[in-house]
Amino acid sequence: MADLTLTTVPIATGIADVAAQATAAAVGGDTAPVGPGRFLYVNNGSAVSVTVTIATPGTVSGLAIADTAVAVAAGKHAFIPLANVFRGATGRAAITYSAVTTVTVRPFELAS
Template identity: 85%
Template sequence: MADLALTVVPVAAGIADVAAQAVAAAGGGDTAPVGPGRFLYVNNADASSKTVTIATPGTVSGLAIADVAVVVAAGKHAIIPLTNIFRGATGRAAITYSAVTAVTVKPFELGT
């Protein structure tokens, strides 16, 4: 898994081009920092839809919390919240993809 670097988007100073900073999704999956105001940008430039799955390692009353799966349609993008519920043993979210052809990703945080 590749560790994705976080980009801070300054809310008061303008708009950051998160799409331009996106990198190719790794075939073995990626990890990203989690926390308040953090999100994963996903761009699917392929001709078929892709499913992005984020592991949810926690439990409630001993029952596993289901992983989150987001389908990104062909030619579309998604913004997925990276809340603390996705924090794994490394302190990061574990992200996998149904396929990585023409998929780029970038975690970002809304700054002050």
């Protein structure tokens, strides 16, 4: 898995070209930092829907929490929250994709 680099978007100006900083989604998946105000930008440039799955390693009362799966329609963008519930053993979220051709991604955070 590739470790994605976080981009900071200042709340005061809201100016950051997250799309321009996006990189190709890795075939074996990616990892990203998690926490309040952090999101994963996904640009699906392909002609088919792509499912982005974020592993949820925790449990509640001994029961596994289901992984989060978000379908991103062909030619569309998505902003997926990277909440602390996705924090894995490395302190990062583990992200996989049903397809990666023409899919770009970038984690970002809103910060003052």
